[in-house]
Every structure is written in C-alpha cells, then in structure tokens.
Amino acid sequence: METLALYVPRLLEKKENFAPGHRACSGCGEALAVRMVMKALGKNVIVVMATGCMEIISTQLPYTSWEVPWIHTLFENTAAVASGVVAGREALTRKGKASSRTKVVAMAGDGATADIGVQALSGALERGHDFTYICFDNEAYMNTGIQRSSATPFGAATTTQPVGKISMGQNTWKKDMPAIAVAHNIPYVATASPSYPFDLMNKVKKARDIEGPAYLHILSVCPTGWRTPSDLSVRIGRLAVETGVFPLYEVENGKYTLNIDPPQLRSVEDYLKLQGRFKHLTPEMIKEIQEKVEAKYAELVEKVLFYDGF
Amino acid sequence: MKRVGLESSLAIAEAVRLAGVDVVSAYPITPQTHIIERIAQMVADGDLNASYIPVESEHSAMSGCLGAAAMGVRTFTATAGQGLELMHEVLPVASAMRLPVVMAICNRALSSPLSIWGDHSDIMAARDSGWVQMFAENGQQAFDLTLCAFRIAEDVEVLLPTAINIDGFHLSHVIESVLIPEQGEVDKFLPELPRPYVLDPRKPLTMGDFATPELYIEAKKSQDVALRNSKKVILQAWQEFEGVFGRRYSPVETYRADGASVLLLTMGSFSEVAMEAIDRLRESGEKVGLIRLRLWRPFPFEEFRQVASQADLLVVLDRAVSFGGPGPVCSEVQAALYPLSKKPQVAGFIGGLGGRDITTEGFEDMIRNARKKADAGRLGEVEIIGVRE
Amino acid sequence: MSKLTEIRWHGRGGQGAVTSAEVMGLSAIEEGKFAQAFPSFGPERRGAPVLAFNRISDSEHIRMRSAVTQPDIVVVLDPGLLGIIDVTRGLKEGGVLIINSSKSLLDIKSEFEGPWTLAVVDATAIAMEVLKIPIVNTAMLGAMVKVTGVVKLESLAEPLGERFGKLAEKNIAACRRAYDEVSIAAQGAVSQRPEKTFGEVTWPSWQELLPGGVVTDAGNARSYRTGDWRSDRPIWDHDRCIKCGVCMLFCPEGCVEQNEQGYFEANYYYCKGCGICARECWTQAITMVEEAKA
C-alpha cells in the first residue's frame, strides 16, 4: 500500500540516473516519472527514446542528463530501434562481449506511442523482443505545443482540437493503449503514475526482470499542457487514480490485477475542475465523462474478478 | 576461391554470410527479396550466426539497423524503390549518427504508375542522405563491393553507412559466374574493427542529441568532412582488396578512354552494354570511350576531372528524372567540370526508366545524337530517349 | 531611411514576454507604422529565461530579419533575471532600460545606471492587485509606452482586447496603472556601462565534436543551472519536518537532498520552484517564498 511508504523515501535509491540540469518545465510530471523509472531500472540498461519533451529537455548538446547509455533517432521508430539494440545485445552476448541481463528500455510519449509509432510498437511487441516499452502519457503532443493525440481525453482542449464557437475540444474517447498492448499477448502490461511512486517503481522492476516484451503506460501530468499550477502535478495524478479516470493495474500473462482500488471512486469533477484544459466542460459533458469512466472501471473490475475466480 | 553460377542477389547474401554479419533487419520488396530470403535461410540453417529481425516496414528495417549498429555489431539490410523511399527519414540519421550500416539497394523505379523494374530514381532521391554510395556492374562486383562496404563503413576513420547499388532485375535476378573466396581470405580482408562509441552500460554515452543553432552547423560540417575524407579509406580498402583477391576497383573507371574525344558516362549494369557499343564504334574508327562512375558519394571530383577533361564531348546517361531540372548525374558532372578551363561540352540523356532496356544500338544512337546536338549548339536541353511518340 | 527602433523583452517561458512583443507590434501596425514581433526561436520551457523582440519603423517595410543585438529599448519583465542575465548587453547609448522591480529607482540606479534612460515600475504589485496573478506583460507594456512613446497608449487597447477577450478590461487597467506609476530617471551624465560578468557558454568547434555528436560525459547536465528559472523557492521549517522525505520523493528535478541532521533541503542550483514539495509535504513544513524576498 502506498501510504505505508510514508517513511520509506529514505530507503529510496539515492542515485539519480536522470541527472538534474534537465530543462523540463517547472513541475513536469513526465520528468518526475522518468526520474522514478530511472531509479528503479538501475544502471544496467540501455535507453532508447523517441523525439518528444523528454528527449529535448534532457540532451541539448553538449549536455546530457543520462547516466546510462541512451540513444534517440526519430519520433516514430523507437520500438524498432529498440528491436535493433536487443538484436545487437544478443549478437554481443553470443560472442561473450555483453550480458543478456542488460535491459533495453524504450521510452516515448503518447503521440510517439499511440499515433505515429503504433506500427513500430506493434511490430516489436508481436516479434517478442526482450525489452520494456514505457509510454509517458501526457495526453497530447506537448513538445510541439499541446496538439491533440489519440490519447487526449474526451473534452480536453488542445491547439488542434480547440474549444470554439462550435467545438468543445476533443470529441473522441482516449485510445486504450494498454489494451492494445495486452492484445499482443505479451507477458507484462501495467499502468502506473508517479503519484504512486512505489507502485510505479515496483512495476518498472517487474517489467525489467521479465523476459520478453513488457509494456508500461504511465500517466504523466503536464502542467503546461493541462493548464494546471505546477505544484499540483502529483495531486492531480493521484486524483486521476482516485476518480477511476486512470486506474492502476497490471496484466501478467493475461491475468488482471487492480493495484490501487479505492473503496469508492471520487467524482470525476474533482479531477477535471483543477485543469484549465477542461474548464469549458458543461455539466452534461462531465456527466458523460463520469458514466464512461464508471463503465470502463467496471469493465476492468470484471476482468480482475474473472481471474480471481480461478 | 571457387567459381560458381550465382544470382547477383544471392552473391550479395553470400558476401553477408562470409562477412559474418551479426544483425540483419529487413523487409521484403521486389526486386530485392531474394537477398533477404537467402539470408533468412542461412540463419535458419545455422550457416550464419546472426539475429534476423523480420520487421514490419522498411522504416523499421533501417531503424533496427541503427539500434544494432549503435551496439557496435556488423549490420546489414537490403531494399529497393518504395522501400528506400519509406526509409528516407531514417537514412540521414544513420550517417549523421555515424552508424556504419551496410545496405544493398536493388535499384527500382518509383510509383506511380507502380513499377517493380529497374532505374535509379530511388537512390537519386536518397543521394543527399550522407551515405557512401557505390554502383556495381555485374554479379562479381556486387559480391566484392558488399565485402568492401563493411571494410569501409566500419573503419574508425569513416564510420558511415554504405550502400551498394545493383540494378533491379538487370543485375539482381541474373545468374552469372562469380568467384567466391574462402572464409579465411575474407577474414584476412575483413577483420573485426574496434568501434569507439557504442551503447554499453560500462561506458554510458548519449547518442542522437538535440542541437541548437549554436552547434548544428558544426555537426554538419564534421559530418561532411567525414564523408569527403572517407575517400582515402575507400581507396585504401580497394587496394587491400586487390592485394587479397586480385581484383581492382577505382572511384572512376574507364573503358578505352585513352585519346577519346567523346566520352560516354554510365553507372551500374548498363556500363557493360555500353562497352559493347564503344567497341563497335572504335572498330569503325571513332575516338570514343567510356567513364563508369563507381563511387557516387563521396563524389570523386579529382579522378573524374582528370579523365573527363581530356574529351571534347561528354555524353551522360541518367536513369532518373529530376522533374523540371537536368538529370541528377548530368547536373553533378557539369558542376564538377565547371571550374576547369579546359572542359568538354556535356550532353545529357535520360533513359532506361522503369526497366526499359537500352541496347548497344541505343548507346550508339545516343553518342551520334549527342554529336549532332553539339554541332547544332543544342546541348542545353535534357532529352528522354527511347520514348514512343 | 526612416528610423528603426529595436526592442528586446526579457521574460520567462509562460510569463508572456512573447505576448508583450506581439501586442506592441500589432499596436504599431494599428497606428499605420511598420513592425515586426518575434520570439527567440527555441524550445525554452515554462520558467526558462526567454527573449522576444520588436522592430518598429515609422514609414518603411522592415527588411532586417537577423537577430536584434543592439536594441534601443530593453524591457525586463522578471526581476529575477537581473542577477543571471546581462540585460543591458548591446543596449544602445541613449537607449531605454525598463525594469519590473519592487525596488525604488534610487535603489536600482547604482546597479543599472548607464548611458541610457532608466525606468522602474513595480509591475508585479500592479498585476497582483489588478489581475490577481503575477503576469506582468500588460503592465510592462504600459510602462514602456510611457517611457518611450513608441506607440500611443490608446493604440494598445485594440490588440489587448483581441488578445485577452474577457480579461481585456483588467489587462488594460493594469497597463494604464503602470503607465501612470512608472518612475523614470532622466538620462544622467553616466557614460559607464554597468560592469557585470556572467558565465559565458563556450561552444565546441566542429573538430571538437565527437563523431555523431555523442556525449561521453554521462550526466554532465549537472553543470547546467536551472535554478535561474525559479521565481519562488521552497523553505523548510525544521520544527514541522518529520523527516519523511516525501519532498525528496516527488521532486521532478531530483534536487531535494537530505543533510547530515536528516533534514531535507533543495539544491537551489537546480530547483525550479515548482512547489510540488510544499504541496505534498504531510506536515506543511515547506513554504514557497518569493525569490526576490528570500
């Protein structure tokens, strides 16, 4: 349980493998998530990253925030580059020049994952490479200035699906990327949030230690794009879980587990009202979102119960 | 060394096997598919101890190569036409990140209309991607140049991706005799070379960073100098190759060019057809010769100027169209000649698109036609030859 | 050739310096002048120092498109920038320097007096009173118009209206107040430029770049200061601190460290002042204090 972690931070890995001096916005939830992920991964990893906020803010020549080997090439090909790195590691392992324990970890934003890079990701998951893929989902293309992605939630205002005289922002429901990952029959899929650090770090370690593809989907609050005060990033991430908007669960070899299961979900309004991107929502839209969240949550609980029955 | 009958595609696969490639990341497309099918079979049979990644697109094929090359292992892929186009975004990243991927391109026309047959449109559209680019004229060269490509690409002085172009079908699907060396000879020519910058947790480094205007141009200068300087290593590699295998390659090769007042310039498999035409014209007393451009990037300015400046008229065959402009090879050689005080006139032709054949007679006509145009002072325009009116 | 006035705005990402330049440019165009407005083209993020520029000409299309290096007017939106950036760099003799500061003209004079007209306005106070948020870009527009007269105060109204919609009125009010309250020091006899030294970045030459631009010095971003971005800093109250370390856990910079007594403190070289630590602290042992007052 998260609250038990209250006094644990002092037991936290002190080493920052994602060094300060990075240029993420003040209060960036995505940078916080990356920092925690890097703490959990340790040093025996190779990171492959997509173009996006985290790449731009961490590797401006001649500086780098990365304490581990790190490579970026393009926006949409991260999973494919990771496939090549895994193959390279295999080749070196055959020659006794590398360790098969070196984990390859691909990292990308929601745009790089759910939109432009979904083909490369699907290919890599399906081929079964031994790697971990982490999607840092800030629910829009933030690096280029808050354009919609297929992971942008219903009703959110973005610069390419703005609120206007005849539009109320995003008119589609968030693409369910973890479900798409699950459909590839991979050994491990999980959602996580930096507002639940120990849950997140445990999942990262699990993903790292599993052989074969693992997919992690981390909700990463973006104060700039969500139009929220920078000090609320952790709180808002917590509300996403407490309202059921972003449940934390794992799917291990097809078996679902809910990791944080609040006795009662809070109203989604508690989550929405703190965010500028939702400020135009009408009570009807909020109701619609409430119903959708409840329905999806119930679906998830059903899957969990189904497996509990065994 | 043994002499075997082998399709050029399979000769390339054989070179890949003998080179002991570690990772192949590839996607099928005609007329390249025979290469990767053969490699997949070699891996399946345990004849090649490589990881073969059957990726879901050419974009991912090249991306996979980047990842593997960044690990410091020997990396190969092959493609053609639309496949090279889909890779387009990734190609300049390979060179800019100095990742020595080797690729065979079975040159193919670009859609639309869809054509699976040969021409040079694909590679010309990728000309400026920063790769070392060379052309083979027959099966033996396809084999030899593939071996050389690894030697060149992986040299610490170079560290640049390298492409071997072979004409789709006209070369890729032709069986002819090829000399295949013993493994020991290949190993002598192609030792495993040290790689200074690789992804290794024991020595963490950051690759593929982001540059503001204060540094981007420095990065590009450094890349351009690296490609220009690669010629030294290319010459050295070809010299070593001759030492081991007895066959000699040069950036600009000629055929009966001595004392020629008219020179024809070709690239790829049509060069051998053109030789036939040169023989015939020489027999009838005409002072004609042939330039075969083997190395396309880095462009061999010196060698080219030395040969071409002798002639009065240079006839250039392009197998690609730069729509609304001159043929890509033609404009290149004209630019190379321009600073010289003594230089030939240049006649540009475009032909052999989408698999259309060019015969010896075709080359003879081209030369005659060029002479006529030169006499009439009409050399300014490009002409697409062999077109049905 | 007609006179060309070049303006440089200093602010932080998200503070509206770019908007100031836009409104200024549009106002000039509104008056029938020719103008350009442009940001420093870059990926600077919220909190990071940014620049924006104007060129204004009375009668001619402006062809100059290279960087503004010798401005006639410099406007500083964030007092916190004064200690970290050479805001007077390239400022022309006889130019104008306008600073947002709660300090008086007298206090600021010793530091920023030079061969130019110096003006000060407490735009943050005005913004807090009128707009209830510390966004000073519209107030600074008012001050700048008063001091320089590059455009008329009335000309700002329309672009401000367009830009701020429902909030236009308040922004115009802030603008007016700053117009009225700015204190201007007449250009004195001082010909000396203030002597300040700021860390200059030395960029590698092309030969010094490693192949492919690889960086072998892992984690060298540690030498890059992001503490400059901060406008508020966290201060710990040790009486309340239970040493749980939640602050350390949730810091996006990873810059909260535990000292020998077991208390936590931010490394201000990196701390961007996001306030997450203060918000998440169970015992509310952390308060965010305005940088200028810390």
Ligand SMILES: Cc1ncc(C[n+]2csc(CCOP(=O)(O)OP(=O)(O)O)c2C)c(N)n1
């Ligand atoms: C092929 C291509 N198209 C578009 C872009 C421009 N681009 C760079 S990053 C980005 C958005 C990144 O969004 P996301 O993946 O969600 O990551 P975030 O920045 O939000 O963390 C876009 C559109 C690009 N670099 N390459």
Ligand code: SF4
């Ligand atoms: S735009 Fe959002 S995700 Fe990107 S650095 Fe800023 S806060 Fe982080």
